[in-house]
Amino acid sequence: MAKMNPYLNFDGNAEEAFNFYRSVFGGEFAGGIMKMGDSPGCEGITEAEKDRVMHVALPIKGGDMLMASDTVPSMGQKLEAGNSNYICISPESREEADHLFQNLSAGGEVEMPMQEQFWGGYFGSFKDKFGICWMINYDSSPKTP
Known part of the structure; x- marks a missing residue:
């Protein structure tokens, strides 16, 4: 794969x-x-x-x-930042999710604070201080054996 x-x-x-x-x-x-x-x-x-x-x-x-x-720029390259791309991180714990969200969003713009979601995730999204869009999604749904 x-x-x-x-x-x-x-x-x-x-x-x-x-x-x-x-x-x-x-x-x-x-x-x-x-x-x-x-x-x-x-x-x-x-x-x-x-x-x-x-x-x-x-x-x-x-x-x-x-x-x-x-x-x-001298080679004709121009950065055009936008929201067409997010980096989604799936941490292994709620604590790691909070750590990543708090630190990566520092100085940036929070779109959605970390909170429980209907799909069973603990999720938040933001744009960091460099204009990069991030999603943090911890799967907090109960695990079946």
Whole structure:
């Protein structure tokens, strides 16, 4: 079965965002942070763009990977942030759900606070301070043996 990993784009603040995400999830970046200036063919980009992130990956508990890069405006790339994409996290406990919600939503905009839902989930959603939309959904329905 295929594995899906969210890949985010930023407009020059991918490193700041991923240092923030690492402070919430823990762990270390897989392969470090690759910069645009480290890649072949970067001669045509500006000096400021050479410090932008070409690729960063943060392993998340359970084997998932959160990945990102910055756009390169001089190559015609333009970030158009919107709500067409959410990252949904399914934690293993209500406590972990509260921890993730509280820390990831810090400085952002809460859409729906964490609360019990009719489908048996403990759910909340928000846009973080970097404009990324998140959903936290802990399955709190009783488990049948």
